[in-house]
Amino acid sequence: MSPLIEKISDHKDFKKLLRTRNNILALYSKSATAAESPLRLLSDVAQAVKGRGTIAWIDCGDAESRKVCRKMKVDPNSKEKGVELMHYKDGAFHTEYNRAVTLKSVVAFLKDPEGAPLWEEDPLAKDVVHVDSEKEFRRLLKKEDRHLLMMFYAPWCGVCKRMMPSYQQAATELKGTYVLAGMNVHSAEFDKIKEEYNVRGYPTICYFEKGKFLFHYENYGATAKDIAEWLQNPLPPQPQAPETPWADEENAVYHLTDEDFDKFIREHSSVLVMFHAPWCGHCKKMKPEYEEAAEMLHVASDSPDVLAAVDATVNKAVAERFHISGFPTLKYFQDGEEKYTLPHLRTKKKIIDWLQNPQAPLPPEPAWEEKLTSVLHLAGEDFRESLKKKKHALVMFYAPWCPHCKNSIPHFTTAAELFKEDRKIAYAAVDCAKEQNHDLCKQEGVDGYPTFNYYNYGKFVEKYNGERGESGFATFMRTLREKDHERVGKKKDEL
Numbered sequence: 001m002s003p004l005i006e007k008i009s010d011h012k013d014f015k016k017l018l019r020t021r022n023n024i025l026a027l028y029s030k031s032a033t034a035a036e037s038p039l040r041l042l043s044d045v046a047q048a049v050k051g052r053g054t055i056a057w058i059d060c061g062d063a064e065s066r067k068v069c070r071k072m073k074v075d076p077n078s079k080e081k082g083v084e085l086m087h088y089k090d091g092a093f094h095t096e097y098n099r100a101v102t103l104k105s106v107v108a109f110l111k112d113p114e115g116a117p118l119w120e121e122d123p124l125a126k127d128v129v130h131v132d133s134e135k136e137f138r139r140l141l142k143k144e145d146r147h148l149l150m151m152f153y154a155p156w157c158g159v160c161k162r163m164m165p166s167y168q169q170a171a172t173e174l175k176g177t178y179v180l181a182g183m184n185v186h187s188a189e190f191d192k193i194k195e196e197y198n199v200r201g202y203p204t205i206c207y208f209e210k211g212k213f214l215f216h217y218e219n220y221g222a223t224a225k226d227i228a229e230w231l232q233n234p235l236p237p238q239p240q241a242p243e244t245p246w247a248d249e250e251n252a253v254y255h256l257t258d259e260d261f262d263k264f265i266r267e268h269s270s271v272l273v274m275f276h277a278p279w280c281g282h283c284k285k286m287k288p289e290y291e292e293a294a295e296m297l298h299v300a301s302d303s304p305d306v307l308a309a310v311d312a313t314v315n316k317a318v319a320e321r322f323h324i325s326g327f328p329t330l331k332y333f334q335d336g337e338e339k340y341t342l343p344h345l346r347t348k349k350k351i352i353d354w355l356q357n358p359q360a361p362l363p364p365e366p367a368w369e370e371k372l373t374s375v376l377h378l379a380g381e382d383f384r385e386s387l388k389k390k391k392h393a394l395v396m397f398y399a400p401w402c403p404h405c406k407n408s409i410p411h412f413t414t415a416a417e418l419f420k421e422d423r424k425i426a427y428a429a430v431d432c433a434k435e436q437n438h439d440l441c442k443q444e445g446v447d448g449y450p451t452f453n454y455y456n457y458g459k460f461v462e463k464y465n466g467e468r469g470e471s472g473f474a475t476f477m478r479t480l481r482e483k484d485h486e487r488v489g490k491k492k493d494e495l
Contacts (some may be wrong), residue, residue: 001039001043001057001324002043002044002047002055002469003051004043004047004354005042005043005046005055005056005057006054006056006057007056007057007059008056008058008065009058009059009065009154009309010056010066010068011065011068011071011072014058015058017056018088018091021054022089022090022091022475023052023053023054023110023113023471023475024054024055024056024087024089025042025045025054025055025056025057025085025086025087025088025110026055026056026057026085026086026087027042027055027058027060027084027085028058028060028072028074028076028083028086029057029058029060029061029076029082029083029084030077030079030082031060031061031063032059032062034061034076034081034082034083035057035083038085038101039057041055041101041103042055043109043459044336045103045106046105048103048107048111049107051479051482052111052475052476052479053110053111053161054345058072058074060075060076060077068095070088074086080332084096085097087113087473089257090471093099094113097109099121099406100118100120100121100213101267104118104120104132105117105118107119111163111465111466111467112465112467112468112472113467115155115467117153118130118155119155119164119185122164122168124165124168124169125164125168125171125181126172127171128167128180128182129179129181129182130181131150131181131182131183132183133401134189134190134192134193137150137183137193137222140181141208141211141462142211144208144210145210145421146177146178146179147178147207147208147209147231147234148178148180148207149178149179149206149207149217149218149227149231150181150205150206150207150208151163151167151181151182151183151203151204151205152183152185152193152194152197152203152204152205153182153184153186153202153203154184154186154447155186156260157202157203160200160202160203162222162223163203163386163422164182166222166224166227167224167227171203172222172456173224173228174228174231178231180227184188184200186202186463186465187463187465188445188460188463191445194447197213198216199351201447202447204216205217205218205375207234214234214236215234215236215237216236216237216342217237218237219228219238219433220237238492243410245278246311247309247311248410251291251294251295252291252294252295252297252298252307253274253290253294253307253309254290254306254307254308254309255308255309256273256309256310256315257315257318258310258315258316258409261310261315265333265336268333269304269331269334269335270304270305270333270334270355270386271292271296271306271307271333272305272307272332272333272342272351272355273305273306273308273309273330273332273333274290274309274310274328274329275310275312275322275327275328275330276311276312276327276328276442277312277313278313279307279313280327280328282328283327283328286328286346286347289346289348289351290309290348290351291308291311291346292348293307293348293351293352294307295349296352297352297355303355307351312324312327322338326433327344329341333422334358336340339358339362340360341361342354342356342365343361344361344414366433367400368409368413368429369429373417374416374417374419374420375416375428376427376429377428377429377431378428378429378430379430379434379437379440380436380437380439380440381436383430383440384458385430385458386426387426387455387457387458388457388458389457390424390425390455390457390458391424391425391456391457391484392424392426392455392477392480392481393425393426393428393455394427394443394452394454394464394476395428395429395430395452395454395455396409396412396427396428396429396430396451397429397430397441397446397450397452397453398429398430398432398449398450399431399432399433400431400433400447402431402450404449404450405449405450407468408450408468409470411468411469411473415427415429415470415474415477419474419477425477427473427477430444432449444460445463451463452465454476
């Protein structure tokens, strides 16, 4: 058994462990014999999560330890293999571990106890070849003669998650004839592979014949049937037919340009204008609602209100004049003058209701960087110089519109507050949506939001893939400082 595993036989010792460690996986066994096999695995786990998680063992068959099991209300005798795994987080019981009992799964769980299970833990994904390392990937290409699809993905990617069921169904249906594989390449260690196969977003699916990359599976359907049919006659990506510009479609929305914008606004006493971009997903989602609202107003002959739209990527003069930086942006004009910006109007009902009683919207919540916090907000020009002054810096690269970022911000901010007195530590943030930071974010390997990078005196060390709660962010930094203090202590002892 690894010396890293805490053998517990006294309840007070276990309570102390819960107070001092905030990420504990405890193995309860009905006997020492029942614990032998899981302890061999957990010894490897303990080494892999050293500094980030703790493994404890309580032998409920031992007279002294039995009291601990009783007080913790755990009875491994009721389990088929006579063992039970329980997880404790921040000093309290969190959950029973019921995922795959493999090194990879247990390590992934302890690195992110609230994260989703690994793809290979899904029993329906058993026929997908799951690749973990570059070495394994190269070996697969070398030995596999059958046609091969490789999905490069990231665990947080929503599009990947939606496609996985179809992909794994295709893997099962085509088993023995074709090979469908998957590889999580989010980590920086796979940057070489991402560069080699032009992985610019997730998922990126590559097609190989006899180990040779031919082309991407792109602009084709995402069902199991689509994938199976395509593999029978693989073709390179087909150019997509260009979308018909919104302005060329038949609808009741007035489409304005740089040339006619001012004249139209002067001639209509009440105009709601939607500034949009052709590639904007939120705009596409809102478009039918906006068109229906425009049709209702058009039919109501007594209404002075009209709805208009401006493609900000084409009509840049108007967009710049009104400082349009995100899409969609809705602005209300009354008697030729700009009156309000209305971020909350996203549905037909809200638009119609508001126009019946136009009022100023509630002031928007201040941006993260405008709030008084202990997070250091950096921009392209001062990024490296600021970090060089800090021994340990955890940097969050984000976009204000990103839902995962919004969830992480309060936790990241609270963790920063815990270490505000430590001048060697920084929790920093970079808004990648700002044009001035585009090159910086690309240079730092940001290909999704949020991305967390750890720097030592301004030098990139690793991507942070741990838990995105206050506990995860704080434990990561606390572990680094504990190692610093240990090194100082050893030097003093040597002197």
